[in-house]
Amino acid sequence: MNVYVLELAKQLANLGHFVDVFTRSQDTENPPIVQVSDRFRVMHIVAGPQGNVPKKDMIQYIPEFVENVLTFCRTENLQYDVMHCHYYMSGIAGIQLQKTWKNDGKKLPIVSTFHTLALMKNLVARGELEKEDHVRIDAELALVHDSDAIIAPSESDASYLEYLYEAKPESICVIPPGVDTKVFHPIPKSKARKEVGADPKEKIVMFVGRIEPLKGIDMLMYAIKVVNKDEPQLPLKLYIVGGDVSQDVSLWSAELQKLESLRKVLRIPDVVKFIGQKPQHELAYYYNAADIVVMPSHYESFGMAALEAMTCGVPVITTNVAGISGLIDERKKALLTSVNNPLLLASQIEYLLTHPKTHAQISAELKTKVNTLEWKNVAEDIVEVYLSCLK
Known part of the structure; x- marks a missing residue:
């Protein structure tokens, strides 16, 4: 979400709009105002x-956050045209x-982007401890009701908003997130x-994302x-990129420790590597x-890691519940998998690791498919949403 907000704000500014992002202070070393x-x-x-x-x-x-925002805006004599809320707490x-x-x-219109939805989570x-509480669900329902427009990252999330949250279809705009092609682009594999x-x-098979x-x-x-058992001649590695692994294993997060235990139970300690964030x-x-990036999520509103990998020309296998699955040609059965x-x-x-011609063809097709999802294009589409709220 931080990447989304940062990239969108940068592009809105590049398009000539003034953007102020309000966030909770977490470090006294940070100045009250950062002029990006x-x-x-x-x-x-x-x-x-x-x-x-x-x-x-x-x-x-x-x-307290609201009161301090109001005080700041009064002191600075600030007025805004549109408020874009990201995530339910901002809502x-x-x-x-x-x-x-x-x-x-x-009058200040609200545009909302939820990023993930509590009811779907x-x-x-898999247990009560993983579930979101009624406070979040009630907040999301209220935000759906009070928003002038809602930006959904995928058609699937738009459907969840309409049917589960009773959002008005005309208030929902489907705009996938973007990718920074100056950062994410093909680089020679050897380099x-x-x-x-x-x-x-x-x-190398790779996962990139939060560890949850x-x-x-x-x-x-x-x-x-299973792959390691079936294809023992393959020099297989799984890179798990995410989480904090800079400290001793005993200080890792609970979920990372579970995965470390599973690595031992499955007897693949030399195959799985925890890379960290x-x-x-x-x-x-x-x-x-990487040779392949895998996004095996049980639910994913979109999946920016998959988009970034595709922009680099790396085949992505994703579950059919992830929002980004809509970008993958349904004929490419090798790229859509099932949950669990x-x-x-x-x-x-x-199949992908042992069929290099198919791998190369998919890589080329993916790069072409995601070329339109640069952040500049996304920002232009979102500006149109803002303008529609001001009419």
Whole structure:
């Protein structure tokens, strides 16, 4: 989500619009206002303690955030034309801001992007601890009702918003996220592998993303075990890119520790490598070093990692519940897999790794398919949504 907000704001500014991004201050070292460019600023608003706050505790600080935003805008004599809320907590703040400004005689339309939906996350949750609570669900329902427009990243999410949240179809605009083609583009595999320290002979399958249960990483590890058994001659590696692995294993997140235990249970400790989180410019090398990127999610509103990989010309196998599956030609059965079906996924990975001509053809087709999804084009489409709210 941070990448989405940053790239969209940069492109809106490049198109000549003034953009202020309000976010909660997490570090006293950060100045209250960061001037990113002539037309793009980031405001760090104090709300609660400095530092990271668990998501479940964040709600209690929203009133303070709203009050401090209002104070800042009054002090600076700021007025806006449109408010774009990202994620449900920003939506809670946005509704409160809209009501206050409406009482002051100022009309400010709300455009909402949810990024993920609680009801869908709860549908695929494996236990009560993974489920989102009623506070988030109620907030999303309220935001759907109060938004002047909703931007959905995929047709599937648009359908969920319409049927599960009772959003008005005319308020939903489907605009997939973009990709920075200056960062993500094809790089010679030999150069990429040298940069990331990978063996030129390895067959690298890669996952990139947050380390959480709904991402289906465990299913991918089961599939890799099957491939390793079926094709023992393949120098197979699974790179898991994400999470904090800079400390001792005992200090890893609970989900990372589960995956580390699974690696041992499946007896593939030399096959699976935990790489940790990487910045965007390094990610480009990792994508290009990979033979295949897999997104085995139980639910994914879109899947920016898959889009970034495709832009680098790397074949992506994704579950058929991910929003990005709409970009993949349905005839390419090798690229669409099922949730919790490691045998099917294993067969698809094996096929791509052992059929170089098919692999090369898919790589070329994917690069052509995603060329239109540059952030500049996405920003232009979103500006049209903003303008429609002002009519």
